[in-house]
Amino acid sequence: MMSPLALQSVSKSFGGKPAVSDVSFTVNPGEIIGFLGPNGAGKTTTLRMALGLIKPDTGSVELFGQMPGEEAFGRIGFLPEERGLYKKQTAREAIAHMARLNGIKKKQAFILADEMLDRYGLGEAKRKKNKDMSKGMAQKVQLLAAIAHDPEFYILDEPFSGLDPVNQQVLEGIVREIASRGRTIIFSTHVMEHAERLCDRIILMASGRKVFDGTTEAALANAPRRVILASEMDGLRELAMPFASEIETRADQELSLTLKPEAQAHDLLEKSVAQGLRLTKYEPIRPTLHEAFVALVGEDVRKDMQLAKDSAGQNVNVNAEVFE
16 A cells, blocks of 8 residues: 655755754554654644645655645645634534535535534534634544545644643544544654554654654663662662662652663562562553653753643643634
């Protein structure tokens, strides 16, 4: 099957300032790819070049084996980073409008809109005007509008941004349902947890450059390995020191160890047994994509990524921003 998207050495600058530098990757049919990085990493610019909305300064882009153009219309579902629905349209009108733009006839478009709103739990919003919706509801309606024509390839730019945790889970469910039908998806986000739950492959961006492209597990292998230990006996810190690059004392005298690259957690356990030091807690901690990302790109992005993690957990309940 033909690749839905292939970028080769694309670069783009604005006002002399590089936004994307020499980025290459290929999207394979049926993949769910997380396109990750902090705000300002170049994700949106890259996706806009992929769609042909802006032209790269250098490099090439192919959609379904051709330059981006009308030939790809109807085969792609695009959710832009900028949220926008016509204020005076109802939810069913917004979805039907986008379906008609993608080649579906009027009567069938409205039937499809009603079916989708019922399927995804928004049946009561069919005739509600967009200006009267919560931000979460409006964002779900806009996503349904982007996918109503059942395209082959989905490009979703920050689909989870600004949503409360409940609506983030709803959107994750929609992404899984789309993927179950064999569709190809690439979505950008600055919150790593979504990709951990949804993706087998991730592409990490930082400062306009691709810093990693591979499986989630391969990315996690770059993260520091940590173990939490506790013992009622003396000598725990001394036993741990040869294995650890960093030791932090936690509550109840637990120690959180960041293991040295060459150290193995099971060797630490074996040494405690050999020395007769009984452990009351031995808990290897699964690394996160956030930790892997910081390890791959350095400490300069830690603050941005922490802000993203914090904002992901905040409830948001404001009116949707919509266009006249």
